[in-house]
Amino acid sequence: MKGSGWILPLVLLLTSVGCDRVTKHLAIIHLAGAPPQTYLQNTIRLQYAENSGAFLSLGAELPDTVRTAILTVGVAILLLLVAVLAIRRRWTGLPLAGVALMWGGGASNLIDRAARGHVVDFLNVGVGSLRTGIFNVADVAVLLGAVLIVVGDLRPEKSEITIQ
Numbered sequence: 001m002k003g004s005g006w007i008l009p010l011v012l013l014l015t016s017v018g019c020d021r022v023t024k025h026l027a028i029i030h031l032a033g034a035p036p037q038t039y040l041q042n043t044i045r046l047q048y049a050e051n052s053g054a055f056l057s058l059g060a061e062l063p064d065t066v067r068t069a070i071l072t073v074g075v076a077i078l079l080l081l082v083a084v085l086a087i088r089r090r091w092t093g094l095p096l097a098g099v100a101l102m103w104g105g106g107a108s109n110l111i112d113r114a115a116r117g118h119v120v121d122f123l124n125v126g127v128g129s130l131r132t133g134i135f136n137v138a139d140v141a142v143l144l145g146a147v148l149i150v151v152g153d154l155r156p157e158k159s160e161i162t163i164q
Contacts, residue, residue: 005092009100016104016141023137024112027122036124045124049134052118055142057133072113079106082149094152098145105141 031037031048038045052067053060059067079102085091086099112119121134 005096009096012097012100013104013107016101016137017108020105020108020137020141021111023122024108024120027120027136031122043125043127045126045131046122047124047134049121050116050118051121051134055135055139068113072110075106075110079103089153091149091153094148094155096152098148098150098152100145101141101148102145105138105145108138108141109136 027046027048031046034048036045036047051057051060053062054071059070062070082099082102086096089095091099109119119136119138121136121139123132123136123140124134125132
């Protein structure tokens with residue numbers, strides 16, 4: 001792959017890390033200890049939470065050593081495996097953008113776990129009683145990255161068109 005093919009994925013990675021770091025910092029300053037803030041008739045709710053588990057607090061009840069092993073070492077290994085897969089399969093386009101987003105979100109959450117022992121979550125969306133759990137920008141990046149990888153990797157190969 002040409003060097004310029006890595007510019008967009010690098011921008012996506014750095015932007016997702018940067019947005020996540022800034023929004024978590026703002027959540028700590030403005031939301032910690034404050035009541036939830038709601039917008040668009042409670043469709044968007046900003047609410048500070050410290051999540052010691054994974055996405056939507058999965059695994060938060062595990063013993064500290066097991067949780068740390070899975071959510072730091074395990075996630076780091078998973079990110080490395082995704083990178084190896086991307087290199088071996090020579091992903092470009094959507095799958096490569098997905099890898100960049102997944103790496104950005106995963107790395108930013110790993111920074112939180114290493115520095116604080118938990119991840120700062122603050123976003124909740126929904127209508128009425130149908131709501132998501134509390135999440136952060138890194139979680140969105142990881143989820144969007146996974147979707148781009150699947151969608152991009154499953155797309156049919158471009159067939160060669162011959163003109164006779």
